[in-house]
Amino acid sequence: MTTSEMRNKINQLWENFWTGGITNPFTVIEQITFLMFARLLDIKEKNNERKAKTTGEKFTPIFNKNEQHLRWDNFRHESDPQKLLQIVRDEVFPHFKRSIKNGSTFSEYMKDAQLMIVKPSLLVTGINTIQELPLTQGDVKGDLYEYLLSKLQQSGIAGQFRTPRHIIDLMVQMLDPQPTHRVCDPACGTAGFLVGTKTYLDKKYTTPGMEKKSDDGSIFYPGDKLFDYKDHIQNELLTGFDFDSTMLRIAAMNLLLHGIDNPQIHNQDTLSGTFAERFPKYSDGYFDIVLANPPFKGSLDYEDVEPSLLGKVKTKKTELLFNMLFLRMLKLGGKAAVIVPDGVLFGASKAHVSLRKELIENNQLEAVISLPSGVFKPYAGVKTAILIFTKGGTTEKVWYYDVENDGLSLDDKRDPIDKNDLPDVYERWQKKDKIDNRNRTKKHFFVPAKEIKNNIYDLSMTRYKEVKYEEVEYEEPNKIIAKIDTLERDIAEMIDELKQGIND
Numbered sequence: 001m002t003t004s005e006m007r008n009k010i011n012q013l014w015e016n017f018w019t020g021g022i023t024n025p026f027t028v029i030e031q032i033t034f035l036m037f038a039r040l041l042d043i044k045e046k047n048n049e050r051k052a053k054t055t056g057e058k059f060t061p062i063f064n065k066n067e068q069h070l071r072w073d074n075f076r077h078e079s080d081p082q083k084l085l086q087i088v089r090d091e092v093f094p095h096f097k098r099s100i101k102n103g104s105t106f107s108e109y110m111k112d113a114q115l116m117i118v119k120p121s122l123l124v125t126g127i128n129t130i131q132e133l134p135l136t137q138g139d140v141k142g143d144l145y146e147y148l149l150s151k152l153q154q155s156g157i158a159g160q161f162r163t164p165r166h167i168i169d170l171m172v173q174m175l176d177p178q179p180t181h182r183v184c185d186p187a188c189g190t191a192g193f194l195v196g197t198k199t200y201l202d203k204k205y206t207t208p209g210m211e212k213k214s215d216d217g218s219i220f221y222p223g224d225k226l227f228d229y230k231d232h233i234q235n236e237l238l239t240g241f242d243f244d245s246t247m248l249r250i251a252a253m254n255l256l257l258h259g260i261d262n263p264q265i266h267n268q269d270t271l272s273g274t275f276a277e278r279f280p281k282y283s284d285g286y287f288d289i290v291l292a293n294p295p296f297k298g299s300l301d302y303e304d305v306e307p308s309l310l311g312k313v314k315t316k317k318t319e320l321l322f323n324m325l326f327l328r329m330l331k332l333g334g335k336a337a338v339i340v341p342d343g344v345l346f347g348a349s350k351a352h353v354s355l356r357k358e359l360i361e362n363n364q365l366e367a368v369i370s371l372p373s374g375v376f377k378p379y380a381g382v383k384t385a386i387l388i389f390t391k392g393g394t395t396e397k398v399w400y401y402d403v404e405n406d407g408l409s410l411d412d413k414r415d416p417i418d419k420n421d422l423p424d425v426y427e428r429w430q431k432k433d434k435i436d437n438r439n440r441t442k443k444h445f446f447v448p449a450k451e452i453k454n455n456i457y458d459l460s461m462t463r464y465k466e467v468k469y470e471e472v473e474y475e476e477p478n479k480i481i482a483k484i485d486t487l488e489r490d491i492a493e494m495i496d497e498l499k500q501g502i503n504d
Helices: 003-019 025-055 081-098 120-132 140-151 165-175 192-204 224-235 245-257 274-278 318-329 350-361 422-430 449-454 477-503
Strands: 183-185 238-242 264-267 287-292 330-341 364-371 384-390 397-402 406-408 416-420 444-448
Touching: 003 025, 003 120, 003 140, 025 081, 025 120, 025 224, 025 245, 081 120, 165 192, 165 287, 165 330, 165 384, 165 406, 165 422, 183 192, 192 224, 192 238, 192 245, 192 287, 238 245, 245 264, 287 318, 318 330, 318 350, 350 449, 397 422, 397 449, 444 449
Parallel strands: 183 238, 183 287, 238 264, 287 330, 364 397
Antiparallel strands: 330 384, 364 384, 397 444, 406 416
């Protein structure tokens, strides 16, 4: 199913909700989320059943033998719309709460789940539409949710837009998380980075030959070599924070589908002073890895911001404050891969310079990867870069890579193209200390930290990349003029011949 087909189905479903009496757009999104969750619970159960057959690993069923009729693939075939409504409203929704472990952080997002659809025909339409969506392919859930947000005209207003899957995959690969690590996204949105981490580990720790092809053609990696790390993966590997409860439902649901039964997803503004009070363990020196694409356009009141962050960069700009927060949340030696707007690299304000100085002087800024401006289209055209840094130490040199293409067109359509620098970024990142990175006319090169300091800690690619101009030789002006005269005479003769032919 193409993206346009999925959007058309969502548009039609949105209109059906509207004509069915549900006109609050937030309620529409919430109800679609619940229906997606009902289907994904059944998909998760099937994945667990398949994994148990493959590895022999036991699991706790989501549906016991008396609850099989509450599984999506069973109740959606109910032929009586009124009875279907009763089952979903009176049994499926209450089961949401029972299916979640007591004390689970996920329970807070589903405890108030309530079916607002009162027309049986609308419920049938909603279920049929959700059934047609390829929810297990890639990050379709994130795509759908982002499109729903765009219908509210919210996408980008608060600086929130989903990171493309292939960009997430590159960042996760470059940091190479281990099954013993603690990974966090302090502004997690739909949990793309956390899901990307789990997917990366599942694939890396699957015995060759154990992978299976799913019904939809995608490859299922059981991650059989992760068994010894099971408790850590379920409870400590992945942590996310966001302050949008609807987005957190999507995030928790996304993680649940990917094998995390107790998602550590918390409703919290991590820039707020209440973060350290509510989550003291997580707020300082706890994580091995931070992966994030934090909001760019947000602007906060000083009174709302954690004072320790303002002590380093006195600003209201969230893109600067978040990077100071990442440094604080990382343990010594921990690594971060984060997306920043280009302004962070060269901004001249005291806060901009202070952040860059902190990264260079008191930490190890390892890489600046410049991304083309179309990466986040159609939601935003902002020019961005990926920063990779390690907490502690000092910077000796910074590796740069100028990404010109990411495998998709850089217009609003984002159609697949043949040009893609991302595989080369990862390959050269692994070999960066073994290959020649001195030629600054190439896409990749090193810049000594001393040179960066001398440029007021400017990190922009254009500051250091050398443009190689090729000399072009032109003919003498008299020869060019003579050729033009000849062309004009030839054109005049052709016109005369045409006119003569018409008159004849």
